[in-house]
Amino acid sequence: MSRHHVTTTINGDNVEFLCDTEQSLLDCIRNELHMTGTKEGCGTGDCGACSIMLDGRLVCSCLALGVEAEGKEIMTIEGMAQGDELHPLQENFIKFAALQCGICTPGVLIAARALLEKNPDPTETEVRFWLAGNLCRCTGYDKIIRAVMATAAQLRATA
Amino acid sequence: MPDDVKSADIKEFKYVGKRNPRPDGVDKVTGRAKYGADLLLPGMLYGRVLRSPHAHAKIISIDASEALKLAGVKAVVTRDDFKDLPKAQPPFGPMIHDAADVTRNIIAREKALYDGHAVAAVAATSEAIAKKALKLIKVEYEVLPHVIDPVDAMKDDAPILHEDQFTVGVEPKPSKPSNVFRVMKAEKGDVEKGFAEADIIIDREFKTAAVHQGYIEPHACVANASEDGSAELWCSTQGQFNFRAVCATVLGMPVGKLKVTSSEIGGGFGGKLPVYGEPLAIRLSQKAHRPVKMVMTRDEVFRSTGPTSGSHVRIKIGAKNDGRIVAAEGVLTYQAGAFKGAGLAAAIGCMFSEYDLENIRIVGYDVCVNRPKVAAYRAPGVPMAAFGVEGVINEIATKLSIDPVDIRLKNAAKQGTVNVSGIKYGPIGFIQMLEAVKAHPHYNAPLGKNQGRGFAAGYWMHAGGMSCATLNVQDDGTVNLLEGNPDIGGSRASMAAMVAEELGIPYDKVRVTIADTASLGFTLFTAGSRVTYATGMAVVEAARNAIKVCCDRAAAAWGVTPDQVKWEEGHAKPASANVGDFAPMSLSELAKKAPMMGGPIAGHAEINATGQGPAIGAHLVDVETDPETGFVKLLRYTVFQDVGCAISPDYVEGQMQGGAVQGLGWALNEEYVYNAKGQLQNAGFLDYRMPVASDVPMIDTVMIEEPNPNHPYGVRGVGETPIVPPQAAVINAVENSVGLRLSELPMSPPKLLKAIEDGRLKKAAE
Numbered sequence: 001m002s003r004h005h006v007t008t009t010i011n012g013d014n015v016e017f018l019c020d021t022e023q024s025l026l027d028c029i030r031n032e033l034h035m036t037g038t039k040e041g042c043g044t045g046d047c048g049a050c051s052i053m054l055d056g057r058l059v060c061s062c063l064a065l066g067v068e069a070e071g072k073e074i075m076t077i078e079g080m081a082q083g084d085e086l087h088p089l090q091e092n093f094i095k096f097a098a099l100q101c102g103i104c105t106p107g108v109l110i111a112a113r114a115l116l117e118k119n120p121d122p123t124e125t126e127v128r129f130w131l132a133g134n135l136c137r138c139t140g141y142d143k144i145i146r147a148v149m150a151t152a153a154q155l156r157a158t159a
Numbered sequence: 160m161p162d163d164v165k166s167a168d169i170k171e172f173k174y175v176g177k178r179n180p181r182p183d184g185v186d187k188v189t190g191r192a193k194y195g196a197d198l199l200l201p202g203m204l205y206g207r208v209l210r211s212p213h214a215h216a217k218i219i220s221i222d223a224s225e226a227l228k229l230a231g232v233k234a235v236v237t238r239d240d241f242k243d244l245p246k247a248q249p250p251f252g253p254m255i256h257d258a259a260d261v262t263r264n265i266i267a268r269e270k271a272l273y274d275g276h277a278v279a280a281v282a283a284t285s286e287a288i289a290k291k292a293l294k295l296i297k298v299e300y301e302v303l304p305h306v307i308d309p310v311d312a313m314k315d316d317a318p319i320l321h322e323d324q325f326t327v328g329v330e331p332k333p334s335k336p337s338n339v340f341r342v343m344k345a346e347k348g349d350v351e352k353g354f355a356e357a358d359i360i361i362d363r364e365f366k367t368a369a370v371h372q373g374y375i376e377p378h379a380c381v382a383n384a385s386e387d388g389s390a391e392l393w394c395s396t397q398g399q400f401n402f403r404a405v406c407a408t409v410l411g412m413p414v415g416k417l418k419v420t421s422s423e424i425g426g427g428f429g430g431k432l433p434v435y436g437e438p439l440a441i442r443l444s445q446k447a448h449r450p451v452k453m454v455m456t457r458d459e460v461f462r463s464t465g466p467t468s469g470s471h472v473r474i475k476i477g478a479k480n481d482g483r484i485v486a487a488e489g490v491l492t493y494q495a496g497a498f499k500g501a502g503l504a505a506a507i508g509c510m511f512s513e514y515d516l517e518n519i520r521i522v523g524y525d526v527c528v529n530r531p532k533v534a535a536y537r538a539p540g541v542p543m544a545a546f547g548v549e550g551v552i553n554e555i556a557t558k559l560s561i562d563p564v565d566i567r568l569k570n571a572a573k574q575g576t577v578n579v580s581g582i583k584y585g586p587i588g589f590i591q592m593l594e595a596v597k598a599h600p601h602y603n604a605p606l607g608k609n610q611g612r613g614f615a616a617g618y619w620m621h622a623g624g625m626s627c628a629t630l631n632v633q634d635d636g637t638v639n640l641l642e643g644n645p646d647i648g649g650s651r652a653s654m655a656a657m658v659a660e661e662l663g664i665p666y667d668k669v670r671v672t673i674a675d676t677a678s679l680g681f682t683l684f685t686a687g688s689r690v691t692y693a694t695g696m697a698v699v700e701a702a703r704n705a706i707k708v709c710c711d712r713a714a715a716a717w718g719v720t721p722d723q724v725k726w727e728e729g730h731a732k733p734a735s736a737n738v739g740d741f742a743p744m745s746l747s748e749l750a751k752k753a754p755m756m757g758g759p760i761a762g763h764a765e766i767n768a769t770g771q772g773p774a775i776g777a778h779l780v781d782v783e784t785d786p787e788t789g790f791v792k793l794l795r796y797t798v799f800q801d802v803g804c805a806i807s808p809d810y811v812e813g814q815m816q817g818g819a820v821q822g823l824g825w826a827l828n829e830e831y832v833y834n835a836k837g838q839l840q841n842a843g844f845l846d847y848r849m850p851v852a853s854d855v856p857m858i859d860t861v862m863i864e865e866p867n868p869n870h871p872y873g874v875r876g877v878g879e880t881p882i883v884p885p886q887a888a889v890i891n892a893v894e895n896s897v898g899l900r901l902s903e904l905p906m907s908p909p910k911l912l913k914a915i916e917d918g919r920l921k922k923a924a925e
Contacts, residue, residue: 020287027286036197037190039425041375042457046844049375077190086188094184097809100648100817102187103194103376103425128853135844137373137426138648139813140820141852 008069010035011079019066026050028066029076037077037106041135048134051107052076058114060133077106080113089113089151096147100138108134112148120156124149163862164595166588168873169804174656174666175872178809181652182671183423192423195379195395196454203381204233204282206440206453207289209296210463211271211278214305214529214837215318218267218298221279226295231288234446235296236439237279238268242411246323249408256340260498262409264532265438271300272320272497273529274838275462280436282443282451305837309494309526310471312338320497320527340499343523345507347579353486353518357477361554365547367886367904368830369469369494372536373821373849376425377460382440383450389416390441397427397645398684402434403676409438417441420675421645424685428821429535430465432684461842465534466831467543468493468501474547478555482566487511491523491544496532501525502540505620509541509883511548512578513589513618513775514570519579529837535686537818538619538879542825542886546904549615549887554900563614563891564602568593572775582620582773588801588865589616589775595861601779601797609784610794613892616777617883621876622687623768627680628697630658630705632760636747638662638705641674642698643682644690648817648878649810653691654698656806657872661702663729664746680765688876691806692867693768699871705762709749712756717741770869774876776800778819778884784896789912791827791893797859803867803875814878816858822885824850830905 003018010033017032024043029035029052038061041047045060052061053075054068080087089109092098099105108131115122115130122130127148128141136144169176186192223235244258262268267276279296283289304318311317317338325333327341354360380394390412396402399419407414424431440453455464473490489510493501503523511519556566571589572578596602596614606612629641640658644650651671659666674682682694710724713731717724723738724731730743753760781795798815805811828848832840841847866873890901893911899918903910 022287030196031199034199035190036193036199039194039376040196040454041377041425042844044457044843044845046457047375081189086185090185090188093188094180097178097181097649097813099184099187100810100813101374101376101424101426102183102192103374103423105187106190109188124857125853132851132853135375135849135851137375137428137821137849138817140816140818140850140858141855142816142858143809143813145852145857 004067006066006070008072008074010074011076021067023066024062025064025066025069026061029061035076035078039103039106041103048111049104049107051110051134053110053114058111077110080109087113088154089148092147092151096143096150098139098143098147104134104136108136108144116152116155120152122152163864164591165864166866168866169864172660174659175806176804176808179652179656179666179807181649182655183646183651194376194425195422198381198393198422200381200383200450203450203452204284204447205286205289206280206282206436206443206451207293208277208436208439208459209279209293210459211267211276212274212838213271213300213302214274215303216271216300217303218269218271218278219301220299222297223279226281226292229288229292229295231284232281232292233284233449234282234443235279236442236446238266240442241266241409243268244408249405256500258408261405264498265409265435273531275459275531276497277439277463280439280443282447305529306338307528307530307833307837309492309528312526312528313524320529324527338527340495340525340527343503343507343525345521345579346519348518350486350488350518350520354477356485358480359555359558360475360477361551362475363547363551363902365472365474365550365902367470367543367546369466369530370825370829371461371466371847372428372430374426374428374430377455377457378431378435378464379454380437380440381450381452382437382444384441384444386448390444392417392419392437392441393422394419394437395422395424395431397424397431397686399676400643400681401432401684402437405434406438406441410441418675418677421673424645424647427647428537429539429686432686433465433534435464457844458842461847462839463531465531467536467539468495468533470494470543472543472547474551476551476555480559482556482559482561482569484514484516484570486518487516489521489544489548491521493523493525493540494528494530494533495525496530497527498532499525499527501533502535506540506544508580508620509618510544510579512773513572513616515572515576516570521579537821537882541619542822542883545617545883546886549884550890550902553891564593564596567616585772585868586865587773587775588863591865592775592777592799592801592863595863596777596779596799599797599861601795606781609786609896611782611892611894611896613780613888613890613895614777615884615887615891616775617880618773618775619688619879619883620773621692621771622689623693623771624683624689625767626682626694626697627765628694628701629679630701630762632705632746632750634750634753636664636745636750637668637670638664640669640671640698641679642671642694643674643679644685644694645673647685648814649807650690652810653695653806657695657699658702661699662706662746663727688878689771692771692870692874692876695874696768696870697764697766700764700766701762703762704764705760708760708762709746712749713744716756772803772867772869772875774801774803774880776880776884778888780888780892782889782892782896784893786897786915789908789915791906791911793823793854793856796856797861798881799861799863800877800880801863801865801875802877803870804864804873805862806872806874808862811862811877812860815860815881818878818881819858819885820850820855822882823855823889826886826889826904826906828905828907
């Protein structure tokens with residue numbers, strides 16, 4: 001069985017990889033491209049740790065196939081900071097102590113960024129329901145929600 | 160947010176007690192931090208485990224010959240690759256009693272004892288080949304009757320898991336094997352006399368389901384064995400030194416030949432204290448002569464790793480009409496899983512311990528059933544007992560028309576109280592906390608229709624133990640701190656704050672590294688809320704030893720004696736004006752001149768910490784119950800806790816919030832569901848429903864700071880206590896919202912709806 005040759009864009013870089021038909025996009029990002037910032041918590045789309053942007057859409061990369069990335073644009077956690085500049089969400093996650101073990105953090109950040117692009121002024125309830133697909137077992141969500149709300153306010157003030 | 164309550168003994172510091180950014184923050188928000196599954200080595204193979212589909216079965220034969228013929232398969236291991244070990248306590252791990260059990264839990268020998276029990280493992284050049292190879296391994300089983308519930312497992316006709324297990328702690332010594340590993344007892348005073356004096360006695364039974372720790376990172380490791388007999392293991396663990404000890408024992412390796420490096424850890428809560436695939440990966444690597452990575456799937460995490468015990472708990476409490484408790488009795492029946500070792504010792508040690516009681520009797524049963532061996536889960540064993548104790552105290556308060564906080568004030572433990580284990584308390588902040596609860600706006604906030612408020616307290620004893628720290632001062636005056644505890648929840652920040660405070664240097668000049676087992680002395684696991692206490696003490700001592708070196712150097716340079724030099728604000732200074740007029744020498748100056756002044760500057764500490772203080776918490780919760788569906792909506796939540804001294808208040812609050820939400824999942828949703836064959840039915844996050852962001856409100860926190868005099872900064876430890884009160888608090892709130900008494904967890908919508916309907920029928924019949 002020959003492997004598929006996939007050409008795609010990740011965080012603005014053109015990349016190529018080979019993958020099996022059944023290989024998930026998450027598996028390709030981690031094990032073929034060696035970008036391990038995107039995490040696997042379940043492999044069944046239930047925890048959101050593997051959240052990425054695929055052509056501007058928030059997806060669980062464990063539920064997409066590697067071959068589906070052909071010709072698409074992918075954004076992962078590694079593409080969130082711009083050079084030395086952390087994204088305001090990243091800064092506020094540190095400032096508000098919105099992480100403990102940190103394993104869910106990349107996925108939560110990608111999902112929160114997608115929310116704020118869609119809705120720059122979310123209510124607490126909207127943030128909670130948007131992030132309901134991202135499990136965190138450490139924080140009880142309180143500081144995550146506060147960090148996202150504070151970032152939204154900060155981005156609105158500087159917009 | 161209302162003010163936290165600070166004892167007058169808490170001093171103001173520059174970094175300790177401040178909200179410093181954690182040193183590993185940037186790595187963790189950018190995806191740089193390397194967790195268990197993130198290490199990739201050249202030539203690495205992928206390991207997969209074949210697991211028993213049966214709850215209880217004799218293993219007649221295992222034939223891996225076809226699997227080994229598959230192209231890409233490099234090694235297979237089974238029970239034959241591991242020596243049997245003696246039935247003796249090995250030098251590692253909580254809740255482990257027997258090396259023979261450990262080797263049987265990592266890979267089944269005579270029998271498979273639970274659905275998901277490892278039977279064989281494969282290493283292959285790809286995951287896909289490894290998975291295919293598992294299907295080619297032929298295992299012949301003889302399926303045996305199984306038992307899932309501990310009460311059933313105690314019956315005379317129950318299937319016996321271990322024919323060589325005879326109950327410990329009963330007289331006369333039993334002649335028949337039993338699923339009950341041991342009966343534990345603890346007693347204080349005279350309960351019979353106490354009950355005789357009681358005006359009211361409440362005697363209730365409670366039941367809780369087994370729940371999983373639910374860390375988001377599955378167990379993961381990479382093993383790399385060398386032909387010289389040594390091996391390296393990279394893994395997600397709560398204790399690299401404990402893992403080294405266990406793996407070396409199981410594999411028959413000298414401890415010195417194995418180096419274990421802890422990766423960043425994606426949650427543990429006690430569940431990453433036992434080893435599972437790690438010894439299998441090392442053995443596969445030894446056989447294949449290549450590195451082997453082994454990562455569990457979520458299904459494997461649920462089926463094969465430690466949930467905590469499900470339980471049956473009976474609580475009987477007698478009180479006087481004024482609310483003073485005169486006798487308290489508990490019977491705990493806990494699932495151990497397939498091998499002995501439920502969290503009974505901790506449960507008994509903590510039960511009733513936030514109260515000052517004369518007469519207590521506790522009996523506990525440690526019962527083997529065909530489920531995965533339980534592992535520690537945050538205050539292991541304690542929440543199930545507390546669920547019953549707090550429930551009965553709330554019922555007594557209601558019956559006597561006493562406020563639930565007042566009844567606790569009447570019975571609260573204080574300095575000098577001796578608990579059932581004979582531990583006499585130093586200063587503890589329970590009374591201050593109860594007063595803070597009463598003064599809190601949450602306590603008297605109005606409630607609407609179908610709404611109820613619940614209250615409960617909880618206790619955890621904490622752990623001390625062995626810790627090492629090494630502090631090296633670099634030539635530019637910055638500091639490298641080596642310590643041995645995987646950082647699960649921000650402990651690097653606390654360590655850096657204490658070092659910066661001691662040395663009088665900026666916080667960001669301290670770099671904290673979690674050492675591997677070859678770089679530091681034995682440090683006990685990250686567990687029991689011991690790290691900031693015990694390792695924190697070692698870190699402070701190491702810093703003070705480095706300061707001593709600095710003062711000695713300054714003394715020599717000035718031609719005075721060391722006791723004439725003091726360390727202040729990052730400088731060696733003359734201790735008084737009489738010593739002489741010398742310009743203070745900063746740490747960077749001393750570091751820069753170190754080559755001319757005696758060589759590198761370092762401080763070490765190797766300690767075995769004792770004197771950890773207990774921590775008590777109290778939780779207040781409001782819920783709204785939907786009488787048509789049984790759904791419970793959480794409206795408001797406040798956690799109060801005596802935290803000793805909060806070195807990193809952000810992360811102390813985080814522990815209080817996270818523990819509370821885990822307790823809420825335990826109370827309302829989470830449970831292990833087995834079918835009639837003893838197979839787990841909900842081994843995934845979709846069906847094992849943990850709380851998500853939209854399930855919970857903000858979790859307010861009130862820190863009570865009553866310092867522990869045995870720690871240089873007053874630390875008590877924080878993380879365990881917050882999971883103890885939520886179950887009773889939330890059920891109490893649900894009870895108050897529907898006017899029913901409830902006794903079983905989880906109180907999921909179908910169960911609550913049934914209780915509400917039964918209550919309606921009962922009312923109609925009356």
